[in-house]
Amino acid sequence: MPPLLLLLLVPLLFAAANGYPSTCVSATCGDLTIAYPFWLNSSSASSCGYRGLGLACEGNTTLILPAQSHHRYRVADIDYDMRSVFLVDDAEAPFNTTGCQHLHFNFTTDGGLQLTQSDSNITFFYNCKKNASWPFAEELIGCPDYNKSSYVSTADDGYTGEAYEYGCEAAVVAPVLDSHKKGMMDVPRERRYAEVLKGGFELRYSPHSVQCGACERSGGWCGYRQNLAHGGVGFVCYCDGEPTADQCGSGRQYSKKRMTIYTIAGSSMCLLFFAFWLGYKKYKSKGKSKETARIESFLQKNGTVHPKRYTYAQVKRMTRSFAEKLGQGGFGAVYRGDLSDGHQIAVKMLKDFKTDGEDFINELASISRTSHVNVVTLLGFCLEGSKRALIYDYMPNGSLERYAFKDGSQGGNTLGWEKLFEIAVGIARGLEYLHRGCNTRIVHFDIKPHNILLDQNFCPKISDFGLAKLCLNKESVISIGGARGTIGYIAPEVYSKQFGAVSSKSDVYSYGMMVLEMVGARDKNISPNTESSSQYFPQWIYEHLDEYCISASEINGEITEVVRKMIVVGLWCIQLSSADRPTMTKVVEMLEGSTTGLELPPKVLLS
Known part of the structure; x- marks a missing residue:
């Protein structure tokens, strides 16, 4: 029997043997496990957990509607050991990037959930009368009502009482993690409050934790049910499918029928566990344990x-x-x-x-x-x-791939020639460092726009070293077990030995292809209707270098030099023979030097 099937059968046998309500077994929603005191919100499961902690699962997203609230919150995580739950506002409005985060409801708690010491408050004041002496809050930007102003205060007490004295139509208090609030001043103003709200907040729960612990230790299952005597809802411990006061009795008598079920279930479980153990041992010995x-x-x-x-x-x-x-x-x-x-x-x-x-x-x-x-x-x-x-x-500008589309209609963004040149120089310096500057020489083997990340200032960062190879500094030739990299950027010698030995020059080839792709992506003069569309781009640009540089840079002398450098360096880097390619140190020199004497490589190496 397959181990996976055995895993599915074991919980069913446990349920049959213990007699728990079938609707009260632990559930999952996305990556979250939902267990007591939480329960999936349905009429059949209403007795499975605390009445204020019913959860809804929508599209693998777990949602909660607190008993005293009129708003939905997304459950980001549940820590059953620490008895804490992390919530995030489920509405889209607080997370816009205009700087005007509009919340509609104050968060309130009942006896089942309480804010923790890790939480703090942010208070939003909406549609206030303009007043130059507003003493305790920062004005929100981008709010739609131009006749009135909206403000935000990071003080824990919020000053909500004084807010109405200033003619504010609404004041909404939102809990946030104190650690996120302290760091939000480093975020640009228009995204500051959206970012801290995205971090959510922490709540603690402790409904009948002592009773539940005693119930579980006695072999029971924790739940809730309505008390018919006074109409309230209270804790109940399920034993053999029947509700008891707080725990299962140690001396309870089992019916002959139940004992038979237990015996059969226990024997079946022993056999299944033994079969599973054999299959599991064999499976793991081949895979994950060694890895x-x-x-x-x-x-x-x-x-x-x-x-x-x-x-x-x-x-x-x-x-x-x-x-x-x-x-x-x-x-x-x-x-x-x-x-x-x-x-x-x-x-x-x-x-x-x-x-x-x-x-x-x-x-x-x-x-x-x-x-x-x-x-x-x-x-x-x-x-x-x-x-x-x-x-x-985190790199806020994503990867260079965003700016490396051949056709702007595909959704790519356009950077100026100066910024593209700075990015090309930065990548070259990073590769030079990997090849020569660090203690152990590193060949990346997967240089491409997708693996170049851009920080807030568009400074490039080489990433994704999953295919990298570490070498001793004295080594010039690298041994690899097979072709590695991305089609279009792989050096010829990496996939065929007839082109020579693999070395750090393989990264040089990938870099050259990427630089030429950056050049082609920036230029809007190249269209599917031109001659270049039916010809290998490096070959076409080799033959039309001068006219391309002038048209691409709009007859600007300095920009023309930048474009020419990128093209000539790119063409040198993609030579078929690695011996004809420059080192990354030479590439940096060529990019940072003058175009005077910067000659085109032999044309025979293009194909």
């Missing part, structure tokens, strides 16, 4: 090199249960998050590949050895079973 052991061995040998290690629960909390996806690739997905001090991060969750953890080790081994303005900084990682994550600084 995880290899990675853990690497971490132990390089204990002082790799960055901080986080648990999967911490990663979920940082990303608010992976609420905001930044991108998706063959490696997995990237999510936005925040550290406890409010520092913005990007979390890359790696897919469950069967590669002995090579991509994970490559990334840790390479980036942990680097420190350069044009190489991403690895802040931490997670390795917990099959869960693997890499944690980086």
Whole structure:
């Protein structure tokens, strides 16, 4: 019997043996497990948890409507050990980027949920009469009512009473995490309050925790039901499918029929567990155990090199249960998050590949050895079973891929020639550092626009070292087990030995192709109707270099020089023979030097 099927059968046998209400078993919604005192909101499950903690599952998103509130909140995480739950406003209005975050309802709690010491308050005042002596709040920007003003206060008490004295039509208090509020001044004003609201807030719950603990220890299951005597709702402990006062009696008598069920269920469980153990042992011996052991061995040998290690629960909390996806690739997905001090991060969750953890080790081994303005900084990682994550600084401008479309109609953004040139120089410096500047020489093997990230100032950062190769400085030739990289950027020698040996010059080729792609993306004179559309672009630009540079730069002398440098350097970098390509050190010199004496490479190397 397949191990997965056995796993599905075991919970059913437990339910049959213990006699719990079938609607009260733990449920899941997205990545969240829903168990007592929470329950999925339905009429059949209303006795399964605390009456104010019914949850709704909509499109793998868990929502809660607190008993005393008139608004929905998204459940980002539930920590059953700490008895805490993290909520985020479910409305779209607070998260717009105009600077005018419009909330409609104050958050209120009942006996089941209470704010924690990690929370603080932000108060919004809407449609107030303009008053130059407004003493305690900052004016919101971008609000639609031009005859009145709206304000926000970060003081914990909110001054809501005084707000109405200033003629405000509404005052709304929103709880937020204090750590996020302290760090929000580093965020631009128009996004400041949206970002701190996205971080949500923490609540504690403790409904009948003592009674529930006693009930579970006695073999029962915690729930709620209506008391017919006085009409209220109270705690109940389910034993053998029947409600009792607070716990199951140790000396209760079992019926002959129930004992028979227990005996059959127990025997079946023993057989199933034994079969599952055999299948599990065989399966794990082939896969994850070896892979995880290899990675853990690497971490132990390089204990002082790799960055901080986080648990999967911490990663979920940082990303608010992976609420905001930044991108998706063959490696997995990237999510936005925040550290406890409010520092913005990007979390890359790696897919469950069967590669002995090579991509994970490559990334840790390479980036942990680097420190350069044009190489991403690895802040931490997670390795917990099959869960693997890499944690980086958040790059607000995304990847260079946004600006590398051949046709502007495909949605690409346009950067000026000066900024594109600065990006090209920054990438060249980063590659020069990897090839020569750090203690262990690193060849990236996957240079392309998607792997170049741009910070808030469009400073480029080389990222994604999953295919990288570490080499001793004295080595010039690299041995690889097969072709690696992305079609269109792979150097000829990487996929065919007839073109020569693999070396750091393979990165030079990928860099050249990327620079020429940047040139083609920036120019609007190249259209599907021109001659270039039916000819290999590097070949076409080689033959039309002068006229291209003049037309692309609108007859501006300085810009013409910038365009010519990028084209000529790109053409040198994509020589078929690696011996004819410049090193990245030479590439930096060519880009930063004068165009005088910068000659075109031999034409024979283009194809």
